[in-house]
Amino acid sequence: MLRYKAPLADIKFLTETVFDFQEHYQSLGLGETVNKELTDTIFEHCAKFCENVLFPLNRVGDEEGCRFEERQVFTPSGWKQAYEQYAQDGWHGLSAPEEFGGQGLPLSMGVIKSEMIGTANWSWGMYPGLSLGAMNTLFLHGDDQQKSTYLPPMVEGRWSGTMCLTEPQCGTDLGQVKTKAVPSDGNTYKITGTKIFISSGEHDMTENIIHIVLARLPNSPKGTKGISLFLVPKFTVTEQGELVDRNGVYCDSIEKKMGIHGSSTCVMSFEEAEGYLIGEVNQGLHCMFTFMNTARIGTSIQGIGASELAYQGSVPYAADRMSMRSLSGTKHPEKAADSLIVHPDVRRMLLTQKAFAEGGRAMLYHAAMLADKMMKAHEEGNQALYEQYDDELGFLTPVLKAFLTETGYESANLGMQVYGGHGFIKEWGMEQIVRDARISTLYEGTTGVQALDLLGRKVLLGKMKTFNEFMAQMKEFISQHKNKKQMKPLIKPLKKAMWKWRWATLRIAFKANKDRDMVGSASVDYLMFSGYVVMAYFWAKMANAAYGELNSCTGQKAFCESKIQTAAFYFERILPRIESHYKTMLAKPDSLMTLPEEHFLLAAHG
Ligand SMILES: Cc1cc2nc3c(=O)[nH]c(=O)nc-3n(C[C@H](O)[C@H](O)[C@H](O)COP(=O)(O)OP(=O)(O)OC[C@H]3O[C@@H](n4cnc5c(N)ncnc54)[C@H](O)[C@@H]3O)c2cc1C
Numbered sequence: 001m002l003r004y005k006a007p008l009a010d011i012k013f014l015t016e017t018v019f020d021f022q023e024h025y026q027s028l029g030l031g032e033t034v035n036k037e038l039t040d041t042i043f044e045h046c047a048k049f050c051e052n053v054l055f056p057l058n059r060v061g062d063e064e065g066c067r068f069e070e071r072q073v074f075t076p077s078g079w080k081q082a083y084e085q086y087a088q089d090g091w092h093g094l095s096a097p098e099e100f101g102g103q104g105l106p107l108s109m110g111v112i113k114s115e116m117i118g119t120a121n122w123s124w125g126m127y128p129g130l131s132l133g134a135m136n137t138l139f140l141h142g143d144d145q146q147k148s149t150y151l152p153p154m155v156e157g158r159w160s161g162t163m164c165l166t167e168p169q170c171g172t173d174l175g176q177v178k179t180k181a182v183p184s185d186g187n188t189y190k191i192t193g194t195k196i197f198i199s200s201g202e203h204d205m206t207e208n209i210i211h212i213v214l215a216r217l218p219n220s221p222k223g224t225k226g227i228s229l230f231l232v233p234k235f236t237v238t239e240q241g242e243l244v245d246r247n248g249v250y251c252d253s254i255e256k257k258m259g260i261h262g263s264s265t266c267v268m269s270f271e272e273a274e275g276y277l278i279g280e281v282n283q284g285l286h287c288m289f290t291f292m293n294t295a296r297i298g299t300s301i302q303g304i305g306a307s308e309l310a311y312q313g314s315v316p317y318a319a320d321r322m323s324m325r326s327l328s329g330t331k332h333p334e335k336a337a338d339s340l341i342v343h344p345d346v347r348r349m350l351l352t353q354k355a356f357a358e359g360g361r362a363m364l365y366h367a368a369m370l371a372d373k374m375m376k377a378h379e380e381g382n383q384a385l386y387e388q389y390d391d392e393l394g395f396l397t398p399v400l401k402a403f404l405t406e407t408g409y410e411s412a413n414l415g416m417q418v419y420g421g422h423g424f425i426k427e428w429g430m431e432q433i434v435r436d437a438r439i440s441t442l443y444e445g446t447t448g449v450q451a452l453d454l455l456g457r458k459v460l461l462g463k464m465k466t467f468n469e470f471m472a473q474m475k476e477f478i479s480q481h482k483n484k485k486q487m488k489p490l491i492k493p494l495k496k497a498m499w500k501w502r503w504a505t506l507r508i509a510f511k512a513n514k515d516r517d518m519v520g521s522a523s524v525d526y527l528m529f530s531g532y533v534v535m536a537y538f539w540a541k542m543a544n545a546a547y548g549e550l551n552s553c554t555g556q557k558a559f560c561e562s563k564i565q566t567a568a569f570y571f572e573r574i575l576p577r578i579e580s581h582y583k584t585m586l587a588k589p590d591s592l593m594t595l596p597e598e599h600f601l602l603a604a605h606g
Helices: 008-018 022-028 037-064 079-088 105-122 121-141 144-156 284-320 344-379 382-418 421-422 430-441 447-461 463-482 489-514 518-550 557-574 575-583 597-606
Strands: 068-069 072-074 159-164 180-184 188-199 208-215 228-233 234-238 243-248 251-255 265-278
Touching: 008 022, 008 037, 008 344, 008 518, 022 344, 037 079, 037 105, 037 121, 037 430, 068 251, 072 251, 079 121, 079 159, 105 121, 105 284, 105 344, 105 447, 121 144, 121 159, 121 208, 121 228, 121 265, 121 284, 144 159, 144 208, 144 228, 144 489, 159 188, 159 557, 188 208, 208 265, 208 284, 228 234, 228 243, 251 284, 265 597, 284 344, 284 382, 284 430, 344 382, 344 518, 382 421, 382 430, 382 447, 382 463, 382 518, 421 430, 447 463, 447 489, 447 518, 463 518, 489 518, 489 557, 489 575, 518 575
Parallel strands: 159 208
Antiparallel strands: 068 072, 180 188, 188 265, 208 228, 228 265, 234 243, 251 265
């Protein structure tokens, strides 16, 4: 049977040794309140809640799923109670501003909390996760009235939120959104249309649900320039937040899905529902990007969680299950056979999962620190600094989202492989990880769309500005550590990969000037290449920190050695994957583009 143990030792290593979160909080002016004692206490409490309450409900959610009855949705047994406990313990408001009832703690603490929740029970975590995205959108783009009415009950957890973008005819291409918003009395609009695949669109956990909806005003420009953003509550409310009337927004059905069964995925019907404009007319997509970026970074957690949970499930099985003898000589002569864990190929699978889980966590925590700095700049009204951090985070977001979910899915599959045939059997729990993880590369922008965002928008249209800034950080790290004997085996390949990344970018940019299809044909390989290089940088940082701990004898020896060995594994056996991505991404688009459309159809129809 699977189990989940929160990775508190790794969290401590990253926040204290690799990144020094205390110094980071000091620099944000939070040093007085956010001390080590507080962060330790919060993470330990969160770990207990995730291990003891959420993780056992993960299986229940998979087996029971959500139930739909007369436009109502009922979540699996125990899920509502867990949500109530979560709200009572104040977890919703951990990183929310104090003026709206939150605890005003840094976003990065919320990210660490979300990682534990998302690993223990991703589907359950989607309910508070979507609320968080809705709260962030209102906080940044809502007017004072909207903030004071809607944020406090959401921070308390009495109300939840959703993100309503997708329609039957469009998911990626939101320029095709058809939902209508017709001006009505005063500041209100009548919202009419159908949204599909809406996570947490309807459920039984909260007394009200606040939908954040993309819709189009009459005579608005075509495409993305004519989309506005609206707040549509399930129940309309007074300014003081008392529920008034059932609004015209209903769940018509829920989807039957491959995984994440406990998360309700709803077809939502807006029937002249009362809605209120958020931000400016026709600026909806801009405002919605706040939500989408929160959600994208959130989804990268699903990838890390899949790697972590699959690893935690694989290790005890590989240690207990006996199969044949080690090629290099018997390891357990007293037993009928050696355990799986002696075999190099099984170790390859375990170390790949470990490298992706821990490497991904380091990437995530780095991004979380950037988010803290961005919020601080926003609070101080320093727009230039806010934009600088926003750009830096914007560059990393598609890498985090797509690379960490692709590697998360790979880790989940490897988990199943470690179990052999038993991995395919429900009882062991490994196949649930695979089914649940599969969605992560699809929603919040598919891997293909994230790759276009990275290469097309962030790197090429951005004239490589953020790319060069990230490279400057890597260069600094390389020059600081290149003469350390222990670090040489990592620094040399890191430097080579970094320059290759830059060279490939320039060559793609050059080729794309002549043939625009070059961008689309190179993009997914480019994204994966970027992900492997970025992760290599963070593995080098972790190895360096682990050497420091080992040398000073303050750290735990076995923990540090395992970090150093995993870094060596990553550099020797994972990073070389960039070579094939390099070759593929620089190939001309011809072999993709010359086959006429009708020939595809011929092949498909036999
Ligand atoms: C379980 C689940 C939960 C969801 N939750 C929400 C939610 O809460 N709110 C919400 O609004 N939506 C939600 N979605 C919708 C989800 O975000 C979309 O399904 C996703 O963005 C992809 O859109 P699509 O399904 O229309 O695929 P399409 O856009 O039709 O894409 C199909 C394929 O074509 C590729 N493609 C499309 N355009 C291009 C292009 N220009 N260049 C290259 N390739 C391209 C894509 O990468 C993909 O591989 C959810 C979906 C699911 C399944």
